[in-house]
Amino acid sequence: MKKLFTVISIFAVSVYPLMAQDTSTAGTNSIGMITGFAAAILALVFAVILARTLLKREEGNAKMIEIASAIREGADAFLNKQYRGIALFVVIVFALLFLLYGSKGGFGIYAPISFITGSITSALSGFIGMKIATRSNARTAWAARDSLNSGLRVAFSSGSIMGMTVVGLGLFMVCVWYELLSAMGASWTEIGEVLFTFGMGASSVALFARVGGGIYTKAADVGADLVGKVEAGIPEDDPRNPATIADNVGDNVGDVAGMGADLFESYVGSIVATIALAAAAFAGTGEKIISAAIAPVALAGLGIIASIVGTFFVRTKEEATQENLLWSLRIGIYVASILVVIFAYLFINNVLGLGTGIFWAVIAGLVAGNVIGYFTEYYTSDTYAPTKEVALSAETGPATVIISGLGLGMKSTLIPVMTVVIATTIAYYASGGSANPAMGLFGIGMAAVGMLSTLGITLSTDAYGPVADNAGGVAEMSKLESHVRERTDALDSLGNTTAATGKGFAIGSAALTALTLLAALSSILTPVMIENNLTFSLTDPRTLGGLFIGAMVPFFFSALTMQAVGKAAMAMVQEVRRQFKEIKGIMEGTAKPDYQRCVAISTDGALKQMITPTLLAIVTPVLVGLLLGPAALMAALAGSLVSGFCMAIMMANAGGAWDNAKKYIERGNHGGKGSEAHKAAVTGDTVGDPFKDTAGPSINILIKLMSMVALVFGSFLTTTYINFFIK
């Protein structure tokens, strides 16, 4: 099986330079599109094969099967309920879009349909990832009985299935819509409209998934920890804790399904926005416009091939240290990255004939993603000074832990911001932005696609984490031999590092994607503004108002999500306390706690609380556009992007550092487990939970969804505003 893929991949690597000889325009285009389609299908087939192999493995003993199916059922129940809620929302927006676009005639009817397909595929990405993850946890634990490598391979397979599904589905759908519309002779504007409503569908489902899943996972986690670990003094994942199943479900619905939908949306968003930017940059250049429009699709396809090759390099040996393990995942990413660089050079330069400038833009994006990922790790891993300082501050109590963690989070915004600024500047000027701004924006789009090109494998290493975490839970609850738990702990700990890198990567890609979307919006609105004598002036109170409101939204949004976690967690705390008090024999292990009730409480809490924050993201750009006009709308997006980016980094890194500072102390530093320093560090970790797993990652989607909404409704809002206020 593996060999087959290695052969296909090597074939792919070697055949491209040959293909590059065929420089006829038609040939070029078909090669670009075929690359996209073929790679997307390849990814999906690869995912299916991996899934089949994975599901053939044994799930373990009866106890393990029981636990795993409890987790599975909880996750299924949550997603079913959540998707039913989202479906209602999707239908309403579909109706609105139908009224707005359907009445326009022509290709307008495809916009609402593509919205539905975007919603469904986004949901599907999360759903498949979750299904696989909940089928891999026990299998990982069982495989870890054989060897560390077996455990790693199973967990990583699960991650890869998710990664490949996300990129495969995303690219496939973009290709389908693009081909369908261009075959029917749609204009670039029409293609853009349909692709953006596809993106908006993906984004809105992603935000629901991230916020809902994020609230769920943290409510369960906080509830389980506060009562179980702190009050009752029983270890994590102890089967006597009524919230323990809910906690494990949370890893799957939050970290897996939520993240899948998040990155699906970044991936799709950056590709569709870059297609639109290509159309703007190369307008009137005949066939060249098609080459440029296909470039992001082709690049994404090449990235998939590179990612598949990369996955074969992930393996480890039994006596692996933490560093060996990390390296074994990294090697896969490095191989994929190097391949993308080579592919991109040959393809962009030789096949599409877009010149080396665009190639450098791609590299700028790719490097920026890795730099941000690296510094996320630097700020959150206990092997470096910043997290060690947070751990040290635990000696003087919880207040100093909080202050130092927040300080670390705020400080850590510097490098990612500078990286994004430098990368976009390079991408812009390398692509010829100084002569033609539209070309520069296309370059920024290609940088975003470049950053996300290796998503297939980076997401694999990221989605592997929650599976390893769950595997540890299953091992603990089913009382497997202690060396199994040690191995799953090693895998889990590694997962935390890759999760940190993955988070940085998600934030970085969200920023570049949002920038690309903003550029696309500008190219749509600017002609209308010029026509109506509207300018973008920083001293216009409407523009400033938009900027102010945009910058405030991530603050208000974070408050909503954090308070939502608080409310849901409080309900969980009370339920766990109630069970400990009312169900006699739980602590002695003679009676079983009511796991289902805790799952139900988390589910209901999360679903109720996810609505307001998501609506905020949708309503804000609409109101700003309607009341303050197009310049304010763009300013609001820019404002939410820059303040949201800083907030997201601050929250992710503070949360990560608190988590790892606690673990660092638990390994015996500063007094070790049970010391006052440890208690202080637990406080930090508890604050960090909604930071890093709910509010922080949700902001990524918030800024993209706001842009998507602006793109889809931008023309309508601007026309209405002009008719009402200007004319």
Added chain:
Amino acid sequence: MKKLFTVISIFAVSVYPLMAQDTSTAGTNSIGMITGFAAAILALVFAVILARTLLKREEGNAKMIEIASAIREGADAFLNKQYRGIALFVVIVFALLFLLYGSKGGFGIYAPISFITGSITSALSGFIGMKIATRSNARTAWAARDSLNSGLRVAFSSGSIMGMTVVGLGLFMVCVWYELLSAMGASWTEIGEVLFTFGMGASSVALFARVGGGIYTKAADVGADLVGKVEAGIPEDDPRNPATIADNVGDNVGDVAGMGADLFESYVGSIVATIALAAAAFAGTGEKIISAAIAPVALAGLGIIASIVGTFFVRTKEEATQENLLWSLRIGIYVASILVVIFAYLFINNVLGLGTGIFWAVIAGLVAGNVIGYFTEYYTSDTYAPTKEVALSAETGPATVIISGLGLGMKSTLIPVMTVVIATTIAYYASGGSANPAMGLFGIGMAAVGMLSTLGITLSTDAYGPVADNAGGVAEMSKLESHVRERTDALDSLGNTTAATGKGFAIGSAALTALTLLAALSSILTPVMIENNLTFSLTDPRTLGGLFIGAMVPFFFSALTMQAVGKAAMAMVQEVRRQFKEIKGIMEGTAKPDYQRCVAISTDGALKQMITPTLLAIVTPVLVGLLLGPAALMAALAGSLVSGFCMAIMMANAGGAWDNAKKYIERGNHGGKGSEAHKAAVTGDTVGDPFKDTAGPSINILIKLMSMVALVFGSFLTTTYINFFIK
């Protein structure tokens, strides 16, 4: 004495409508300028009279005099050392300005000189405020022995001296420079240059004062609390605590001197920027330009007169409740506000003939300031739901206190942002911005001046707080009768409320001032940009880069200041622990702790740590302007303004809510003092300290100083950038 002032004020009120009859242009101008000069001098004379009356009062018994002089010496020592450090900085910048402006010839030489005068008067405002405050603490405690009203009057007198000094000095200096330059025939551009360097001098000293004082006060406070209250279990202000004098010194150098310099700079900044905007808006209108340019000066002068009248309404009766007390301060502000409205209407409309549009702009600013102040109180006072929720969350431990406090802080950004957006929009359009944008910007400037017009009295009610706080400390340490402490506690508690309102007011005015400065910068840079074919485009990576960097600066800056507090506090903690261990008999009261050593440690820590954050504020706009150009420079200011505004509000309100939630619990709720909930609330309060007293208020100045630096160096930076990168 009081009667004399009442007469003067009533005369002032009645004479204006009469003066309004004189509509000859020259007469108008002289009346406007005379109002400014006269009011400034009136304020200073009033301050001197208040100070003389105050200093005649008894300072209390020997013990009190000893304690008061220890606090005084500590504060003097800090300010002396701090000002010496600042002097070095001022000399360096003077040299730079001399090279930059002096070489231009003409009026250029006045720019560096006005920088010096700005620095000195800013320092002087803080210095006088601090001198008076450290002379009022014991006097307030001693007067409180007689009655609550006596205590209130003494403390409020002290606040008024500070308030009047700030507005008097500020307006006087602006009038002097304006008159001097126009008498010598300087152009509007030259007047602007000199006034802006004056503002930059004020701003840079203000930032040093705020950051240095903020670090000092919180290092001492945290040190005193962590070891004294938490570890040794002795009450606050207990003379056995070695850090107690340093803690009391901190109130004076941080809350008094720092705040004085802060608002001095907002006050001056809004006036000078509005003069520049008037010149831009009325260019080519002959004498009318002078009327407009003098309008902010006249408005500020009218505000001073209104404030003086207002102070006479502040008094209370003995059996006053908390609400009576609050009302007794509020009534003064309300009287002043109403008078300003009347004065402004008559003067702007009748005397200056600028029309009612500008009047409405002033009202928009005045109302906005009060709305923001009110909602600051709403979010931080324990009489309202938000702070009560934070107190309730203390029942589940420190982590939930932190989460709910941060959530409250983030949520509380909504209303201030919307208020600023609405107020600026009203100010802009009411002044005719839709026909002539420059008029709209002048309107925004007048709104800022309007908001700050009653600063004389609002600052009095704010600066009164630390005096009452210190009075309590002196009463405690000198073991006065318990009813004295009760009275000073009532005054102190009121001080916390007015401080909250004052903080909201400081943030709101900082935002409007920064907006005004940004508008002034735009009016300077736009012609240069047009000349060189540079546009302000949101999709230019330089502009976006500027926006990103600007938005990040408040995060990075907050991290620096918070970590500075952490470091300085850590040194203090160790010193207090050392003294408790090494000096035998401290706890028994038989040996005296070494107060001076704690004062010295706070001083050194604060001075060392204040440098980097301040330089960041100065270096950022310079680098952005040089490397990314004028559009990026403006974007950076806008970015830092919008994200800094949200950060400042979040930090101030979270900190205020934590503080009051703790006090609410101490009054017996949720288990009262000593309960687990109380411990959790103390954690919140400790985190809140650097939030609300160091980082938060410093951001106000950060955003203004960045704008001032941009204004002073903007032309030079832009020319250099264009020569290097564009030509």
